Amino acid sequence: MVRPRFHKLAVARQEHILNAALSEFAAHGFADASLNRIIDAAGISKGSMYYYFDGKEDLYTHVIRDRLERLLGGAGPFPVPPAGTPDEFWSSLTELYLRLMKVLLTSPEVAALLRGWLSGGGAPSVSTAQQEAEQATLPWLLGTLAVGQEIGAVRTDLPTDLLLALVMSLGQVIDIWLIRQPPASADLDRTVRTLIDVIRRAVAPD
Amino acid sequence: MVRPRFHKLAVARQEHILNAALSEFAAHGFADASLNRIIDAAGISKGSMYYYFDGKEDLYTHVIRDRLERLLGGAGPFPVPPAGTPDEFWSSLTELYLRLMKVLLTSPEVAALLRGWLSGGGAPSVSTAQQEAEQATLPWLLGTLAVGQEIGAVRTDLPTDLLLALVMSLGQVIDIWLIRQPPASADLDRTVRTLIDVIRRAVAPD
Amino acid sequence: MVRPRFHKLAVARQEHILNAALSEFAAHGFADASLNRIIDAAGISKGSMYYYFDGKEDLYTHVIRDRLERLLGGAGPFPVPPAGTPDEFWSSLTELYLRLMKVLLTSPEVAALLRGWLSGGGAPSVSTAQQEAEQATLPWLLGTLAVGQEIGAVRTDLPTDLLLALVMSLGQVIDIWLIRQPPASADLDRTVRTLIDVIRRAVAPD
Amino acid sequence: MVRPRFHKLAVARQEHILNAALSEFAAHGFADASLNRIIDAAGISKGSMYYYFDGKEDLYTHVIRDRLERLLGGAGPFPVPPAGTPDEFWSSLTELYLRLMKVLLTSPEVAALLRGWLSGGGAPSVSTAQQEAEQATLPWLLGTLAVGQEIGAVRTDLPTDLLLALVMSLGQVIDIWLIRQPPASADLDRTVRTLIDVIRRAVAPD
DNA sequence: AATGAATGAGAGTTCATTCAT
DNA sequence: GATGAATGAACTCTCATTCAT
Numbered sequence: 001m002v003r004p005r006f007h008k009l010a011v012a013r014q015e016h017i018l019n020a021a022l023s024e025f026a027a028h029g030f031a032d033a034s035l036n037r038i039i040d041a042a043g044i045s046k047g048s049m050y051y052y053f054d055g056k057e058d059l060y061t062h063v064i065r066d067r068l069e070r071l072l073g074g075a076g077p078f079p080v081p082p083a084g085t086p087d088e089f090w091s092s093l094t095e096l097y098l099r100l101m102k103v104l105l106t107s108p109e110v111a112a113l114l115r116g117w118l119s120g121g122g123a124p125s126v127s128t129a130q131q132e133a134e135q136a137t138l139p140w141l142l143g144t145l146a147v148g149q150e151i152g153a154v155r156t157d158l159p160t161d162l163l164l165a166l167v168m169s170l171g172q173v174i175d176i177w178l179i180r181q182p183p184a185s186a187d188l189d190r191t192v193r194t195l196i197d198v199i200r201r202a203v204a205p206d
Numbered sequence: 207m208v209r210p211r212f213h214k215l216a217v218a219r220q221e222h223i224l225n226a227a228l229s230e231f232a233a234h235g236f237a238d239a240s241l242n243r244i245i246d247a248a249g250i251s252k253g254s255m256y257y258y259f260d261g262k263e264d265l266y267t268h269v270i271r272d273r274l275e276r277l278l279g280g281a282g283p284f285p286v287p288p289a290g291t292p293d294e295f296w297s298s299l300t301e302l303y304l305r306l307m308k309v310l311l312t313s314p315e316v317a318a319l320l321r322g323w324l325s326g327g328g329a330p331s332v333s334t335a336q337q338e339a340e341q342a343t344l345p346w347l348l349g350t351l352a353v354g355q356e357i358g359a360v361r362t363d364l365p366t367d368l369l370l371a372l373v374m375s376l377g378q379v380i381d382i383w384l385i386r387q388p389p390a391s392a393d394l395d396r397t398v399r400t401l402i403d404v405i406r407r408a409v410a411p412d
Numbered sequence: 413m414v415r416p417r418f419h420k421l422a423v424a425r426q427e428h429i430l431n432a433a434l435s436e437f438a439a440h441g442f443a444d445a446s447l448n449r450i451i452d453a454a455g456i457s458k459g460s461m462y463y464y465f466d467g468k469e470d471l472y473t474h475v476i477r478d479r480l481e482r483l484l485g486g487a488g489p490f491p492v493p494p495a496g497t498p499d500e501f502w503s504s505l506t507e508l509y510l511r512l513m514k515v516l517l518t519s520p521e522v523a524a525l526l527r528g529w530l531s532g533g534g535a536p537s538v539s540t541a542q543q544e545a546e547q548a549t550l551p552w553l554l555g556t557l558a559v560g561q562e563i564g565a566v567r568t569d570l571p572t573d574l575l576l577a578l579v580m581s582l583g584q585v586i587d588i589w590l591i592r593q594p595p596a597s598a599d600l601d602r603t604v605r606t607l608i609d610v611i612r613r614a615v616a617p618d
Numbered sequence: 619m620v621r622p623r624f625h626k627l628a629v630a631r632q633e634h635i636l637n638a639a640l641s642e643f644a645a646h647g648f649a650d651a652s653l654n655r656i657i658d659a660a661g662i663s664k665g666s667m668y669y670y671f672d673g674k675e676d677l678y679t680h681v682i683r684d685r686l687e688r689l690l691g692g693a694g695p696f697p698v699p700p701a702g703t704p705d706e707f708w709s710s711l712t713e714l715y716l717r718l719m720k721v722l723l724t725s726p727e728v729a730a731l732l733r734g735w736l737s738g739g740g741a742p743s744v745s746t747a748q749q750e751a752e753q754a755t756l757p758w759l760l761g762t763l764a765v766g767q768e769i770g771a772v773r774t775d776l777p778t779d780l781l782l783a784l785v786m787s788l789g790q791v792i793d794i795w796l797i798r799q800p801p802a803s804a805d806l807d808r809t810v811r812t813l814i815d816v817i818r819r820a821v822a823p824d
Numbered sequence: 825a826a827t828g829a830a831t832g833a834g835a836g837t838t839c840a841t842t843c844a845t
Numbered sequence: 846g847a848t849g850a851a852t853g854a855a856c857t858c859t860c861a862t863t864c865a866t
Contacts, residue, residue, distance in 0.1 A: 005846080031238045035840060046841085047848045056840065157400065162383050166404065169379040173371045194363070198372065202408040211829070241857065253831045256858065417850070444649045447836065458837085459852045468836065569812070577791045578816065585787040589780050606775070610784065614820040623825080653861060664862085665827045674861065 002062045006052040017042045017052070021063045026112035030060050064117055067110050071103055080143040086153035086204070093144070094196045097171075101178055101192060111179045115172070141167070148203075155205040163203060170199045208268045212258040223248045223258070227269045232318035236266050270323055273316045277309055286349040292359035292410070299350070300402040303377075307384055307398060317385045321378065347373070354409075361411040369409060376405050414474045418464040429454045429464070433475045438524035442472050476529055479522045483515055492555040498565035498616070505556070506608045509583075513590055513604060523591045527584065553579070560615075567617040575615060582611050620680045624670040635660045635670070639681045644730035648678050685728045689721055698761040704771035704822070711762070712814045715789075719796055719810060729797045759785070766821075773823040781821060788817050 006014065020042035024033045035056050039049050053059040072078055078100075081092035104111050145163060148154030154163070174195045183191050212220065226247035230239045241262050245255050259265040278284060284306075287298035310317050351369060354360030360369070380401045389397050418426065432453035436445045447468055451461050465471040484490060488511060493504035516523050557575060560566030566575070586607045595603045624632065638660035642651045653674050657667050671677040690696055696718075699710035722729050763781060766772030772781070792813045801809045 008846095029237075031235075034838080036838080045848050046850095047843085048846090050841070051847065158404075162379075165379045165383060166376065169375045170372065170408070173368075173375040177368050177371060198364075198408050201410075202376070202404050204407075214829090240855080242855075251831050252858085253833095253860085254829080257828090257830070262857065420850090441649075443647075446834080448834070457852050459839085459854090460850080462837070463849090463851070570816075574791075574795050577795060578788065581787045581791045582784065582820070585780075585783045589783060610776075610820050613822075614788070614816050616819075626825095652859080654859080663827045664829095665864085666825085668862075669826065 001054065002058060003052055003054070006062075009052075017044060017049075018063055018066060021059055022067060022109050022113060025060060025063060025116070026109040029116045030057075033060075035059075064113060067113060071107065071110055072100075078140055080140060080147055083147055083151050086148075086151060089148055089151060089153040090196065090200050094193055097196055098189065098192050101175070101188070104175065105179065105182055108179065111175065115176055115179075138164070152205060154203050157205075158203075166202060167199060170202065174198075207260065208264060209258055209260070212268075215258075223250060223255075224269055224272060227265055228273060228315050228319060231266055231269060232315040232322070235322045236263075239266075241265075270319060273313075273319060277313065277316055278306075284346055286346060286353055289353055289357050292354075292357060295354055295357060295359040296402065296406050300399055303402055304395065304398050307381070307394070310381065311385065311388050311394075314385060317381065321382055321385075344370070358411060360409050363411075364409075372408060373405060376408065380404075413466065414470060415464055415466070418474075421464075429456060429461075430475055430478060433471050434479060434521050434525060437472055437475060438521040438528070441528045442469075445472075447471075476525060479519075479525060483519065483522055484512075490552055492552060492559055495559055495563050498560075498563060501560055501563060501565040502608065502612050506605055509608055510601065510604050513587070513600070516587065517591060517594050520591060523587065527588060550576070564617060566615050569617075570615075578614060579611060582614065586610075619672065620676060621670055621672070624680075627670075635662060635667075636681055636684060639677055640685060640727050640731060643678060643681060643734070644727040647734045648675075651678075653677075682731060685731060689725065689728055690718075696758055698758060698765055701765055701769050704766075704769060707766055707769060707771040708814065708818050712811055715814055716807065716810050719793070719806070722793065723797065723800050726797065729793070732793070756782070770823060772821050775823075776821075784820060785817060788820065792816075 009017075020038050023041065024038045028034070033056070035046075035049065038059070039046055042049075049059070053062065078096060081089050081096070083089075084092075104114075141164060142160070145154055145160065145167070149156050158166075174192075178188075178191070178195075182188075212223075215223075226244050229247065230244045234240070239262075241252075241255065244265070245252055248255075255265070259268065284302060287295050287302070289295075290298075310320075347370065348366070351360055351366070351373070355362050364372075380398075384394075384397070384401075388394075418429075421429075432450050435453065436450045440446070445468070447458070447461065450471070451458055454461075461471070465474065490508060490512075493501050493508070495501075496504075516526075553576065554572070557566055557572070557579070561568050570578075586604075590600075590603070590607075594600075627635075639656050641659065642656045646652070651674075653664075653667065656677070657664055660667075667677070671680065696714060699707050699714070701707075702710075722732075759782060760778070763772055763778065763785070767774050776784075792810075796806075796809070796813075800806075
């Protein structure tokens with residue numbers, strides 16, 4: 001866990017450190033990221049880094065959590081879509097996703113970090129970070145799925161975890177595809193609507 | 207490229223080495239795998255490893271290719287489904303996938319290797335292996351998608367690369383989910399059919 | 413570049429490390445020198461070596477520069493001989509060289525290092541060190557040659573680079589010969605004077 | 619020592635092997651040359667190499683000796699200049715050197731090998747080769763110097779070994795300079811004559 | 825006569841982490 | 846509260862040599 005000490009630093013200093021870590025993790029992934037490079041870029045001592053964080057994984061965990069929170073915050077509140085007709089549900093989700101993507105497209109490094117984190121796999125040492133981060137993201141998604149199932153917008157014949165994995169995976173593909181080749185701003189709406197529709201078809205009931 | 211010398215070894219010895227590599231790569235992914243651990247497990251000297259293979263990447267490439275070939279070989283031929291009605295197309299695919307999964311479930315390590323390989327990302331140094339392997343896998347998938355589009359079983363309003371990414375991603379989720387919690391053999395059929403249906407819905411035309 | 417950290421070490425410790433490196437480089441040349449042997453002799457860890465220096469070449473560069481500076485410093489200033497008659501020019505050079513050799517003879521290892529460095533050739537990777545060191549040595553020699561040409565003490569019918577190479581080569585032979593079989597101190601003066609005269613004959617005008 | 623077995627090979631095969639070794643040694647010098655690369659280039663097995671030669675150094679020794687002999691042979695006989703006037707002595711030497719350089723310029727690899735060998739320095743392990751090769755070359759040079767001294771063309775106030783070193787060093791500089799920037803064939807004569815004259819001045823008596 | 829499989833020591837380099845100050 | 850010196854294990858890769866066949 002991040003030591004509380006870290007948050008006593010001047011905010012600008014915190015930012016500087018987290019940005020350095022963000023760049024490194026986004027560029028190389030967790031395993032191949034180098035703490036040495038991070039502290040060089042951040043301009044802090046190695047001792048300080050270990051004074052603020054428990055270690056490499058702890059830093060990674062914190063960067064992810066912090067950046068995702070900020071991202072989600074910047075996109076405005078992410079309310080679980082209110083109950084209503086399935087059409088209303090999906091259109092509400094689409095708007096949400098559009099907002100999210102617009103923010104994501106402005107921050108390629110966070111996007112890269114997110115991608116690396118979502119793809120998971122690899123080092124078991126990060127599983128802690130994974131689990132924690134998932135615990136921060138999933139409740140919303142789970143809530144949304146639950147609402148969707150209640151109002152008949154989401155199929156109920158699949159285990160929840162599989163449903164979740166399918167949605168996240170499709171979302172990830174769409175994220176990556178959009179980030180790699182961002183459509184002209186004018187096309188973004190149309191494209192995202194089509195892609196959300198793909199998810200809808202996959203998880204809508206018969 | 208694997209040196210021909212390797213194939214002159216007793217088959218059991220080849221197997222022993224490849225199994226050691228398979229375990230390591232499956233457990234840690236390419237970047238975090240350790241050649242030292244592999245040679246320890248294989249019981250050969252470092253010099254011998256480099257006598258057989260050009261290096262880490264070469265070994266990785268070979269393990270993947272060898273294991274996938276064996277896997278696909280064991281599952282029988284993978285013909286592109288013949289043209290016909292969309293229903294025939296999808297049911298043909300389902301049978302195919304069932305066969306594949308049955309084999310995959312018998313070999314969790316190959317499955318893990320496959321997973322790590324599919325998720326790609328990470329080290330650019332493995333791109334060679336990636337590209338070669340993709341060149342071995344993609345033509346079939348592309349061919350299948352093309353046939354599906356011809357006979358009206360697959361939508362044509364999305365770019366081919368996105369369509370491909372969606373299908374592969376869904377397939378991967380399903381793979382992982384099935385491998386993690388293999389259903390009772392009796393349920394496998396039903397489950398796979400449902401999951402293939404998810405893919406069908408996502409990529410079928412309106 | 414040597415990391416500043418190195419210079420924060422106790423001087424005795426710095427000396428110990430540099431001496432270990434000096435011995436190794438003097439005995440084996442750059443390419444065949446072993447960092448492992450150096451750290452063993454220096455009694456420091458491999459990590460520390462890389463904490464102080466950027467790598468093998470960096471260490472080599474530093475040892476050379478440091479030792480040469482010390483050597484040249486110990487021999488006093490090396491002024492370009494002032495304009496005057498050719499006889500004055502050559503006699504001034506002779507005195508200079510005598511001083512230099514007396515210092516050099518007290519430090520066979522630096523002499524060996526210098527020899528290996530002067531002969532250059534070999535690894536292209538050391539070119540950086542070479543160039544830097546040459547940039548430190550050559551200006552003086554070039555300036556001296558130029559003065560000699562101005563006052564008619566040095567021939568002008570050969571390209572400068574060839575002239576330079578001839579002088580350096582003769583000087584090197586003389587260095588090596590003197591170092592290998594140092595004449596009785598009493599004879600040193602006479603011998604050096606004769607040898608400088610050899611150079612003079614080679615490069616004096618008709 | 620080269621095993622006699624080597625000379626029982628077909629001459630073409632011997633040539634092939636020696637050429638491969640020549641290229642490698644010329645390109646990397648002794649220490650950094652790789653036996654593995656040599657046998658790859660030569661297309662022979664590692665076992666064979668060790669069947670023909672005692673090891674790396676033995677091969678090096680043999681290549682040098684063989685190539686130099688051939689070079690000297692190709693340039694025609696190298697008679698020790700007959701006694702006569704000093705002018706005749708030096709002009710005879712000049713003609714000899716001209717012939718030698720013309721051959722040398724046609725074979726850059728032998729030239730590179732020669733350069734690396736002459737500069738000596740470095741690995742003590744090659745000293746054997748050095749000594750042997752010197753023993754093949756020196757007698758002629760010594761004889762020539764002796765004749766020169768007899769007829770008053772060469773100074774007698776310097777130890778023979780120093781005289782030798784001076785002459786060889788100057789010759790080497792000239793070799794390297796000529797090889798690096800070969801003058802137009804028309805200029806070669808004039809340039810060589812000037813350079814030989816430099817040597818003459820250095821070692822002629824007062 | 826000839827092969828090539830096998831080796832182990834060694835190369836230079838990077839790393840996350842510790843801890844005395 | 847903060848530092849940075851110091852470490853040793855681990856990394857991938859290359860090498861000349863041996864020897865059973």
